[in-house]
Amino acid sequence: METGSPHDTGTADAQGTPTPATTDVPAPDAGTEPDAGAEPVWRALPPGLLTMRRLLLVVWLGLLTLATALVPGLLAGPAWGAFAVLPLALLLWGWVMLERNWRSWRYAERADDLLISRGVLWHEETVVPYGRMQLVEVTSGPVERHFGLASVQLHTAAAATDATIPGLDPAEAERLRDRLTELGEARSAGL
Numbered sequence: 216m217e218t219g220s221p222h223d224t225g226t227a228d229a230q231g232t233p234t235p236a237t238t239d240v241p242a243p244d245a246g247t248e249p250d251a252g253a254e255p256v257w258r259a260l261p262p263g264l265l266t267m268r269r270l271l272l273v274v275w276l277g278l279l280t281l282a283t284a285l286v287p288g289l290l291a292g293p294a295w296g297a298f299a300v301l302p303l304a305l306l307l308w309g310w311v312m313l314e315r316n317w318r319s320w321r322y323a324e325r326a327d328d329l330l331i332s333r334g335v336l337w338h339e340e341t342v343v344p345y346g347r348m349q350l351v352e353v354t355s356g357p358v359e360r361h362f363g364l365a366s367v368q369l370h371t372a373a374a375a376t377d378a379t380i381p382g383l384d385p386a387e388a389e390r391l392r393d394r395l396t397e398l399g400e401a402r403s404a405g406l
Contacts, residue, residue, distance in 0.1 A: 256323055257323045257332070260381065260382045261383065267358060267364065276305055276309065280306065283298050283299040315335045316335055319335050321333075322380050347373075347399075348395060348399035349370050350369075350370040351391075351396050352367070352368040354366050363384065
């Protein structure tokens with residue numbers, strides 16, 4: 216666990232699913248804007264994203280572990296099946312790292328821009344001014360749809376500032392898309 220980060224001290228719910236310490240505040244109304252001088256209110260990603268990523272990790276590395284144990288074990292002898300420990304160790308390491316990565320993602324809507332913060336080893340904070348947004352997309356692949364998740368993709372004039380917020384609840388993703396589009400149109404008209 217990292218120290219000094221405000222969103223690393225999460226708790227677990229009754230089922231043991233970790234929840235981030237960053238409070239998930241209600242979405243602002245479309246007619247209200249956050250105070251420009253106030254600290255941003257950070258919103259964490261829902262735990263469904265962590266569940267989906269962990270399930271994919273278990274499926275893929277579980278299959279690799281099984282194949283690594285069976286193929287060398289049957290062809291070269293049972294001792295060679297011990298190589299299955301490598302993908303199993305990778306699975307355990309990935310389990311922990313996925314949670315750390317999930318906890319690092321958060322976003323905040325401010326009066327003039329959207330902040331997206333992410334990263335465990337290399338921390339990135341992206342600032343996307345509303346007036347520079349050209350396109351806001353909501354996407355959801357088959358696995359995301361199965362878990363009830365959607366991603367918001369922001370496109371700006373500069374390709375380096377394109378940003379994504381993954382694993383949102385579809386209703387929140389649509390609300391965010393509509394709000395960002397509305398603010399983007401209002402800000403770009405003033406440029």
